[in-house]
Structures are given as C-alpha cells and as structure tokens.
Amino acid sequence: MNRRHTMQEQTVTSLDRRRFLRLAATAGATLLAGGAIAGCSAESTEPRGGTPNAASDQSGDSTAATSPEANAPASPKTLVAVFSWSGHTLQVAERIHELVESDLFRIEPAEPYTSDYNAVLDVAQREQDDDYRPALAASVENWDDYGTVYLGFPVWWYHVPQIIKTFVTEHDLAGKNVVVFGTSGGSSIAGTVPDIEALCPNVTISGNITLDGDTVSSQLDRVDAWLGDLGLR
Known part of the structure; x- marks a missing residue:
C-alpha cells in the first residue's frame, strides 16, 4: 500500500x-x-x-x-526724398535711386503749387517772408527704418523751399546720415545747409551737389562721380 x-x-x-x-x-x-x-x-x-x-x-x-540671421537686427535702409516743382530735381533723385539701393519718396504739398513759373516765384517769396510752412500731402512711413537720407530740392531765393522746412520739422534727421542734392539757376545748394542745420542742430550732412536746372539731363554723369567720391555706391 x-x-x-x-x-x-x-x-x-x-x-x-x-x-x-x-x-x-x-x-x-x-x-x-x-x-x-x-x-x-x-x-x-x-x-x-x-x-x-x-x-x-x-x-x-x-x-x-x-545662423547669424536668426537674431541679427535689420540693416538701416536708404531713402531718397525729393521735392521737385519742375521735374529737374526729380531727375537727379531718380538717378541716385538707380545707383543706390533705396526707396524713393516724393515730397509734395497738400495743396499743389501753381504750374506758372513767375507765379510760383512769387509764392515762394511770400512763404519765406512769412515763414509759412505748407502742409505735406504725405509723410514717410517707417521713418526710423532709414539710416541714410538723400534730401533733394531746388534752391528757391537762395534758401530751401518752405516745404522742406515742413518735411525736416516732421521727420527728425538727428542720428541719420544726410546727403543733400538739388538744382538751381545759379546759387549753390551748399548755401541751404544752414537752413537745415537751424531746424535740426544734431543733423549730420556728409555731402552736397548742385546741378544747373536747365541742363540737368546732360549733367547726370556728375551724380555718378559724386556718389563714388563719397563712397556711397
């Protein structure tokens, strides 16, 4: 068992x-x-x-x-700002605009000037005598983006046109590299520099050029050489 x-x-x-x-x-x-x-x-x-x-x-x-582009600040831009009654100074502005990477801005009065030459001379004289500042038709957008400003205008009665005083008053040039150009029947644009400096004491004007208004088309090569001398092209 x-x-x-x-x-x-x-x-x-x-x-x-x-x-x-x-x-x-x-x-x-x-x-x-x-x-x-x-x-x-x-x-x-x-x-x-x-x-x-x-x-x-x-x-x-x-x-x-x-990547250097990740946090790099944008480079300051260049602006060509021009007031041109007859179109002569505009030719110079367009030449600069072609040679230099830039934006082009037309400085124009809110109320357009007369197209009559003798009449506009009288208007310009009265504006200077009264220190009248014509209103601008438009302002520059993103003004702070620009580090260099080419400022162009015709010489009126040995001074800047009053609309340029309006422009400079409303667009602070301090801290910018300003280059002045213009046309005249005989006066140098260098004589207008004190007008700009009086409105903006901290302005830096690094160069200027004057072309004869009646023959500006045949003088545009001077603009090429002038920009080269300034090291701006």
Whole structure:
C-alpha cells in the first residue's frame, strides 16, 4: 500500500514536472513573441510620437546656434526724398535711386503749387517772408527704418523751399546720415545747409551737389562721380 502510494506520488510528480516544463516553454515563447511585437511597435511609432531623432536635434541646434540671421537686427535702409516743382530735381533723385539701393519718396504739398513759373516765384517769396510752412500731402512711413537720407530740392531765393522746412520739422534727421542734392539757376545748394542745420542742430550732412536746372539731363554723369567720391555706391 505504501509502495503503491509512493509510485503514484512519483508518477504525479513526474507528470507535474512535464506539465510545468510545457507551461514554462509556452510562457517563454509568448514572452519572446510579445517582446518582438513590442519592439516593432516601438520602431514604427517612435518617429511619430513627437520625439526628434539625434540627427534632427543636432541640425536644429546647429542652425539656431550658428545662423547669424536668426537674431541679427535689420540693416538701416536708404531713402531718397525729393521735392521737385519742375521735374529737374526729380531727375537727379531718380538717378541716385538707380545707383543706390533705396526707396524713393516724393515730397509734395497738400495743396499743389501753381504750374506758372513767375507765379510760383512769387509764392515762394511770400512763404519765406512769412515763414509759412505748407502742409505735406504725405509723410514717410517707417521713418526710423532709414539710416541714410538723400534730401533733394531746388534752391528757391537762395534758401530751401518752405516745404522742406515742413518735411525736416516732421521727420527728425538727428542720428541719420544726410546727403543733400538739388538744382538751381545759379546759387549753390551748399548755401541751404544752414537752413537745415537751424531746424535740426544734431543733423549730420556728409555731402552736397548742385546741378544747373536747365541742363540737368546732360549733367547726370556728375551724380555718378559724386556718389563714388563719397563712397556711397
């Protein structure tokens, strides 16, 4: 009886061992399969999970760290601002605009001047005598973006036209590099510089040129040479 019982225990034990081994093998295979599935899943979903790979990290960091354009301030721009009653001074302005990377702005009165030459001379004289400042038709947008200003006008009665005084009063020239150009029937534009300096004591005028109004078309080559001498082209 005891011996039979012992043999039964051994048989049960043997069966339990074989069953255990089969279960262990099955569990191991399941774990291996699960691990393999998990690995494929990780590979297929990781790039879409929002975590950048090492290459993109390095590329992004390198661009942000080395690009000089990322935080560099914009370079000051250049403006050619001109008042031209007859169109002569406008020719000079357009030549400068062609040679120098710049924006072109027409200084014009809100109430246009008469087209009659003798009449406009009288108007100019009265404006100077009364120190009258004509209103501008428009103002320069984003004025602070400009570091250099070419300011052009005809010489009227040995001085700047009164509308230029309006322009200078409403557009602060302090801190800007100002270059003056204009046309005249005989007077030099250099004589108008004190007019501008009186309105803006901190102005820096680095050069000026005067062209004869009646022959301006044949003198535009002088503008090329003048800009070259100033180192502005």
